[in-house]
Amino acid sequence: MTAARLPFSYHVMSKPVGPICNLDCKYCFYLEKEELFPRGEQFRMKPEVLRTYVRDYIQTQGGPEISFAWQGGEPTLLGVEFFEEVVRLQAEYSDGRPIHNAFQTNGILLDDAWGEFLKKNGFLVGLSIDGPAELHDIYRVDKGGKPTFERVMNGLAVLKRHGVEFNTLTVVNAKNSKHPLKVYRFLREIGSGFIQFIPLVERAADRKAQMLGLELAVPPDADSAETAPVTEWSVRPNVYGDFLTTIFDEWVRRDVGKVYVQIFDVALGNWAGMGGGLCVFSEKCGKAMAIEHDGTVYSCDHYVYPQYALGNIMNTSLGAMAASEKQTDFGESKSSSLPQFCRSCTYRFACHGECPKHRFIRTPDGEAGLNYLCAAYKKFFHHIDPAMQRMTLLLRNQRAPAEVMEWVKTSTPQVNRNANVARGAACPCGSGKKFKFCCGK
Numbered sequence: 001m002t003a004a005r006l007p008f009s010y011h012v013m014s015k016p017v018g019p020i021c022n023l024d025c026k027y028c029f030y031l032e033k034e035e036l037f038p039r040g041e042q043f044r045m046k047p048e049v050l051r052t053y054v055r056d057y058i059q060t061q062g063g064p065e066i067s068f069a070w071q072g073g074e075p076t077l078l079g080v081e082f083f084e085e086v087v088r089l090q091a092e093y094s095d096g097r098p099i100h101n102a103f104q105t106n107g108i109l110l111d112d113a114w115g116e117f118l119k120k121n122g123f124l125v126g127l128s129i130d131g132p133a134e135l136h137d138i139y140r141v142d143k144g145g146k147p148t149f150e151r152v153m154n155g156l157a158v159l160k161r162h163g164v165e166f167n168t169l170t171v172v173n174a175k176n177s178k179h180p181l182k183v184y185r186f187l188r189e190i191g192s193g194f195i196q197f198i199p200l201v202e203r204a205a206d207r208k209a210q211m212l213g214l215e216l217a218v219p220p221d222a223d224s225a226e227t228a229p230v231t232e233w234s235v236r237p238n239v240y241g242d243f244l245t246t247i248f249d250e251w252v253r254r255d256v257g258k259v260y261v262q263i264f265d266v267a268l269g270n271w272a273g274m275g276g277g278l279c280v281f282s283e284k285c286g287k288a289m290a291i292e293h294d295g296t297v298y299s300c301d302h303y304v305y306p307q308y309a310l311g312n313i314m315n316t317s318l319g320a321m322a323a324s325e326k327q328t329d330f331g332e333s334k335s336s337s338l339p340q341f342c343r344s345c346t347y348r349f350a351c352h353g354e355c356p357k358h359r360f361i362r363t364p365d366g367e368a369g370l371n372y373l374c375a376a377y378k379k380f381f382h383h384i385d386p387a388m389q390r391m392t393l394l395l396r397n398q399r400a401p402a403e404v405m406e407w408v409k410t411s412t413p414q415v416n417r418n419a420n421v422a423r424g425a426a427c428p429c430g431s432g433k434k435f436k437f438c439c440g441k
Contacts (some may be wrong), residue, residue: 003056003317009063010322011288013301014053014070016045016082018293021074023106023148026139027173027200027233030073033304035213044046044078047085049295052313054089058097060319064088067100071301076109080117087121102126104169106140106149107155115162125159125166126196127152131183135176139233156190167194172243174200177235180246194260197334199235201358201372203228218305220360220369228360230372237372241379245369248380252387253409257402267381270350271388280355286331289322297321299330302357339367342374347381386411 006068019033020043034043045053058066068090070083083103090099103118104126116124129152130136135148159166168187170176176183181415187195203217206228212218217228235243244263251261266276279285289310299308308330310321319325338353341363345351353359354371363370371377387408390400424434 003319004080005060006060006062006319006323009061011067012057012297012318013288013290014068014370015072015290015292016050017073017075017077018043019073020077021072021106022077022142023074023139024143024145025123026141027171027202027231029202029216029302030218030304032214032358036162036304036306041294043073043293045082045295049293050085050315051089053291053295053318054086055093055314058090058093058095060317060322061097064201065098065100066094066193067102069102069104071104074106074109075103075174076105076114080113083117083121088110100124104128105155106148107152107159110155110158112158112162112275115153116165117160118159118164120421121161121402122165125164126169127156127166128154128161128169129150129187129190130170130353131176131179133181134185135183138175139171150320153190160163160191166192167196168192169196169198172197172199172235172240174233175241177243180243181250184247184250188255188259192259194262196262199240199373199376201234202231203234203360204231212305219357235373236380237266237376239376240373244376244380245383248384248387252384253405256405257400264384267350268388268391268395268401272392276350281336281350283352284331285334285356286327287322290383291318299327302355303330325331334415338370339363339369341365341367341370347378350381351377 018037018041019030021028021031024031038045054068057068068086070086075083086101090101101121101123102125103123106128117123128140129149130140133147133149136152139390140148142148147252156166158164162230170183170187170192184195184200205215206217208218209216209228216231247261248264251259251264262278266281269276270281279288285300288300288398290298290304291313292298292304295313297310297313297316298304299310310316310324310327313321334353334356336355337359342348342351342353344345353369354373354377358372359369361370361374362368378408387404390407391404394401394403430440
């Protein structure tokens with residue numbers, strides 16, 4: 001049976017092994033989702049569910065190309081054979097349309113068999129790594145509480161040895177956020193040409209989460225906002241703002257066009273009026289769902305809770321769920337629920353209130369629904385505005401954005417490092433940092 005093709009493209013985060021993982025990262029929000037399934041559940045996507053998913057996803061996509069994303073838990077636990085079947089099914093149903101696969105992994109189980117498969121089939125691998133060993137191993141530990149850094153680096157060596165295209169995903173947490181250049185330079189040195197920074201924001205269980213047997217709060221709504229404290233491992237807004245601006249300053253002086261940092265690329269797209277293409281900074285969401293191992297589809301990867309279930313692909317078309325009134329309302333609510341404080345913000349075009357999951361504090365005038373990271377993004381967007389305007393101008397004149405590096409060198413005021421600057425005063429170069437931490441170093 002052929003499902004109806006939609007007039008738009010959508011994305012699904014596939015979790016064929018559910019929340020099962022070989023690590024026990026102290027900050028993971030997904031491991032506890034095991035509690036949402038019956039005892040004795042076999043966390044492995046069954047062949048009939050896999051076939052239905054692959055077929056339906058391809059047939060209902062509106063775009064000319066199809067992009068699959070595989071995550072977990074840890075997808076390598078399923079073995080190479082599972083994904084060989086994925087590739088076979090994709091070829092069976094592709095009808096000539098190009099198929100792309102992205103694969104997120106902690107890298108622990110990668111070996112030559114995986115390297116050969118991933119290279120042969122053109123998988124883009126996202127490797128989770130939080131910085132050098134002393135930062136990575138704080139939270140990313142195995143089931144025995146042992147560090148994982150060396151094993152992740154062995155997995156990276158496999159990818160490099162087989163020529164597998166990879167990028168890195170770094171969770172910005174309470175610890176590594178205090179060492180921005182150490183993190184960034186490490187990622188650059190290991191050869192990551194595309195870097196994703198994911199701010200860690202989780203709250204302790206609220207009433208709704210406790211009813212589900214969970215230890216972390218469900219996404220906020222009118223009843224749950226501000227009722228649960230932020231976890232100790234979550235990044236703090238002021239620190240995250242400094243983290244982003246510090247890395248941007250190094251990137252814009254030496255790495256534009258050589259190292260791609262997702263949040264910088266997205267910002268440039270929004271400054272240039274082309275859209276950033278990332279759901280958290282889009283005006284609306286709802287085109288990025290998640291499918292669990294049992295075929296149940298949810299509104300979003302961060303909303304895998306019973307109230308956000310859209311149906312199951314074994315009895316409802318994936319396209320029908322993507323176009324459903326429930327999912328449409330979910331996507332529209334990102335914009336419609338935006339506080340007035342955000343609506344009048346100078347940087348609304350670049351932020352749009354970020355992810356609704358993080359909107360659990362109040363605005364200065366007491367309105368609910370402000371993003372926890374608002375202060376961080378305001379600082380970041382204000383800081384990058386001159387360079388973003390310059391890169392936008394370069395693009396409009398059909399010139400490379402990398403030319404901004406020369407502009408930064410010539411336009412940044414030269415500051416006398418021996419200048420008589422008052423103790424604790426801001427640096428005259430305009431960086432926003434204190435003189436002693438900037439040009440006065």
